[in-house]
Amino acid sequence: MNSSMKFALAVGLVFGVASPAAHAQAPKKGGVLNFAVVAEPPTYDCHATTTFATLHPVRPHYSGLLKFKGDVNSKIELVGDLAESFEQSKDGLTYTFKLRRNVKFHDGTPFTAADIKATYERIVNPQAGILSARKALHENITAIETPDDFTAVFKLNVPNASMLNNFASPFNCVYSAKKLMEDQRYPEKAPMGTGPFVYVDYVKGATWEAKRFDQYFEAGRPYLDGYKAFFVKANSVVPGMQGGQFDAEFRGRTPKERDQLVDAMKDNVTVQEGPWTTSVLLTFNTKRKPFDDVRVRQALTMAVDRRAGAVPLSKISMLKFVGGLTRPGSEWALPDDELNKLPGYGTDIAKSREEAKKLLAAAGVTNLKIKLVNRNIAEPYTPAGIFVVSEWKKIGVEAEHLQLENKSYFDAQASGEFDATVEFISDFVDDPSLQFVKFISAKKSPVNVSGSEDAELDKLFDAQAATIDPVERRKLTQAFEKRAITQSYSMMLYWWQRIVVLNKKVKGWELHASHFTGQDLAGVWLDQ
Amino acid sequence: MILFLVRRILLLIPTLIGVAVVTFFLIRVIPGDPVVVKLRADGAAVTEETIQAERKRLGLDKPLYAQFGDFVVGLAHGDLGNSLWTGQPVLKEIAIRFPVSLQVAIMATIIAILISVPLGILSAVYRDTWIDYVVRIIAVSGLAIPSFWLGMLMILALLSWKNWLPPIGYVSIFQDPVANLQATIMPAISVGYRYAAIATRMMRSALLEVLREDYIRTAKAKGLFQKLVVRRHALRNALLPVVTVIGLEFAFLIGGLVVTEQVFNLNGIGKLFVDATTRGDFNLIQGLVLMIAVIFILVNLVVDLLYGLLDPRIRVS
Numbered sequence: 001m002n003s004s005m006k007f008a009l010a011v012g013l014v015f016g017v018a019s020p021a022a023h024a025q026a027p028k029k030g031g032v033l034n035f036a037v038v039a040e041p042p043t044y045d046c047h048a049t050t051t052f053a054t055l056h057p058v059r060p061h062y063s064g065l066l067k068f069k070g071d072v073n074s075k076i077e078l079v080g081d082l083a084e085s086f087e088q089s090k091d092g093l094t095y096t097f098k099l100r101r102n103v104k105f106h107d108g109t110p111f112t113a114a115d116i117k118a119t120y121e122r123i124v125n126p127q128a129g130i131l132s133a134r135k136a137l138h139e140n141i142t143a144i145e146t147p148d149d150f151t152a153v154f155k156l157n158v159p160n161a162s163m164l165n166n167f168a169s170p171f172n173c174v175y176s177a178k179k180l181m182e183d184q185r186y187p188e189k190a191p192m193g194t195g196p197f198v199y200v201d202y203v204k205g206a207t208w209e210a211k212r213f214d215q216y217f218e219a220g221r222p223y224l225d226g227y228k229a230f231f232v233k234a235n236s237v238v239p240g241m242q243g244g245q246f247d248a249e250f251r252g253r254t255p256k257e258r259d260q261l262v263d264a265m266k267d268n269v270t271v272q273e274g275p276w277t278t279s280v281l282l283t284f285n286t287k288r289k290p291f292d293d294v295r296v297r298q299a300l301t302m303a304v305d306r307r308a309g310a311v312p313l314s315k316i317s318m319l320k321f322v323g324g325l326t327r328p329g330s331e332w333a334l335p336d337d338e339l340n341k342l343p344g345y346g347t348d349i350a351k352s353r354e355e356a357k358k359l360l361a362a363a364g365v366t367n368l369k370i371k372l373v374n375r376n377i378a379e380p381y382t383p384a385g386i387f388v389v390s391e392w393k394k395i396g397v398e399a400e401h402l403q404l405e406n407k408s409y410f411d412a413q414a415s416g417e418f419d420a421t422v423e424f425i426s427d428f429v430d431d432p433s434l435q436f437v438k439f440i441s442a443k444k445s446p447v448n449v450s451g452s453e454d455a456e457l458d459k460l461f462d463a464q465a466a467t468i469d470p471v472e473r474r475k476l477t478q479a480f481e482k483r484a485i486t487q488s489y490s491m492m493l494y495w496w497q498r499i500v501v502l503n504k505k506v507k508g509w510e511l512h513a514s515h516f517t518g519q520d521l522a523g524v525w526l527d528q
Numbered sequence: 529m530i531l532f533l534v535r536r537i538l539l540l541i542p543t544l545i546g547v548a549v550v551t552f553f554l555i556r557v558i559p560g561d562p563v564v565v566k567l568r569a570d571g572a573a574v575t576e577e578t579i580q581a582e583r584k585r586l587g588l589d590k591p592l593y594a595q596f597g598d599f600v601v602g603l604a605h606g607d608l609g610n611s612l613w614t615g616q617p618v619l620k621e622i623a624i625r626f627p628v629s630l631q632v633a634i635m636a637t638i639i640a641i642l643i644s645v646p647l648g649i650l651s652a653v654y655r656d657t658w659i660d661y662v663v664r665i666i667a668v669s670g671l672a673i674p675s676f677w678l679g680m681l682m683i684l685a686l687l688s689w690k691n692w693l694p695p696i697g698y699v700s701i702f703q704d705p706v707a708n709l710q711a712t713i714m715p716a717i718s719v720g721y722r723y724a725a726i727a728t729r730m731m732r733s734a735l736l737e738v739l740r741e742d743y744i745r746t747a748k749a750k751g752l753f754q755k756l757v758v759r760r761h762a763l764r765n766a767l768l769p770v771v772t773v774i775g776l777e778f779a780f781l782i783g784g785l786v787v788t789e790q791v792f793n794l795n796g797i798g799k800l801f802v803d804a805t806t807r808g809d810f811n812l813i814q815g816l817v818l819m820i821a822v823i824f825i826l827v828n829l830v831v832d833l834l835y836g837l838l839d840p841r842i843r844v845s
Contacts, residue, residue, distance in 0.1 A: 040803070042566055042613045050572035131582050133567060136575045188615065204616075204624045205795035206697040230696050232793050239683055240793075243693030278571070406569055407560030407808040414564065426571030437573040447573045 648731020
């Protein structure tokens, strides 16, 4: 059996797991799940962090108001977590949550609406010395009312179409109001929430341990006795799984690592694959000539044959899906027939490249040499950079590919020391208000490194963000996407593929499009 | 002797002040903002307001001279500040990792001494015989094979043949000696081999030189057995450069196991150093550089004291 057949068999096993017959298998209780985390958490405070390295070990200690549930290959839904039900007013200015009763914190204190109020006040208006990394996403919240112990009402000053997604953000862990009263920094010291697992121990740089919370509010859950997260370097995941040290790594592995594991462990592993709400793009420095000229930017995006590149790249890297500024396959994605009309997405690459050469000539640009700044992280940034450099060569453009370590990379972007830079977008959900921030004017966006100013994009962005009706919002997001791609301040390269390899005994874990979500581990069990 | 010790320890102070000042300013010259790395490295669209708030919280909004003032005051009180990344005291961050690197360094040193001294002696005494050639091949191989590569080979070999890996995560030797040794013996061997190769070559060349000395010839002429000549007259003198090499390598290993710690997933000082540098964690880098400077100075002091023990002439001077 060759490796691709073995891989197909392993993937087949996954679909087997997802089949109704497999669903009928009753979850077993017990066992400790060992998993790898390929980075170390800078903090245990969900509100202060932006990294999965915190969420994977820490999130199972907490619950949120809402959460995402399901599998990316079937359907991901927004469901209540601590909220039993929720309601959005027609004007989009009021959100009412009916909360679960009989929910307990790990210290035995009962959960009430006061905990929701204290948590969100910490996010919206953090006290001095408290970092709230997503404060701006919640700035429309003007009041949080608690008419009774099990109702929380959020009042907004303007409608915010992303608000329900924000309430389901995995970073919005609900903290104990009582503990926060005693110490606003308690989550940084010892995680304590209403989640399925109780914090046991953390050995810095090594392991994070947790045990089952027997009074968790979902009856019968969690199934595991506990879990142990191992903080390791990415290159240790394959030998670690092979040697039986871990059962999983949930962020995502490369195709090569998947093949190595399937080859070595054969039917002792299952593979879950799907699209990832993470993309790699390339941004031009519009403050530098000739990148201030839209014709040059369009020429450079038109030179890249994304579709042909996707085939080999998807075999060696996480890069796989061709799409616009929204994830292909998501509810926001531009239909192919519309996307194909935009610069860089034409179906005839020879024609595109001829057009690109003409655009460069019209702009008076000859012998263009580009300083391309990239991260020195091999996967998938190196293949992305090399691919673009080789594609540009085909229209006579040379590029110097500089791969810098994180600190210098961000500094080069902030100081404008680049002609073009490889960037990435990674969010917890497909939401245009999150995914378009890089493309609105630099004076409005903290993460626009192109330096572009575009009043039309800003207007469309603000309009979509405040449009609650999904159909109307979609029209606006599509208009935004078309304009942004046409202006080509940035050019989307690829959306990533998420590949998660699990030991076959790990059951009940659902693949989400984001590696930030779906990690409370309440439904995970071990078939042993 | 006591005066010598006091003088050497007092010399520590200006050396450390120099190291601290140079490190403080050098790492801040390197471009980049640790807060941006911390908050945006995973792609989050964190606002400038949040970035500024975090800078303020960490004290990075202060002018450089004020930050330096805080650092000096802290240093005078034995406080190296908090990690910009985790917010934990730098000393605590180091203290967690130090035993791991120290243990591997000690084990590697023991392995190196056990291998290098006998092999070096054999090689020198039986110069240009098959024994010498074999030892030289072993030593040259040790120098040529990078420790991390040897480590990777060991891991792959164990995985392929035994489907076993050393446990990930360090357990104190006092808590669980078996688990501790399982986690540390392979890195110690992979590092110790290279270390032994250096020391073996040094042992051989130093002993060869001593064996050519007049007093050795005299001892032999008096009819003393070769073994006795080597043990009583040559070895002590030949050990001086070997002790120097072993001392320097030991000090280097405390912070220099960078790649080996990554290969074996050891949570040691080398890994911490790499992480701190990548993240631009100024306070932690400063603490680590100071710690390594102290170790080098102390190891040099021990080496100097050992010189005195091995050679009475040095003791007198």
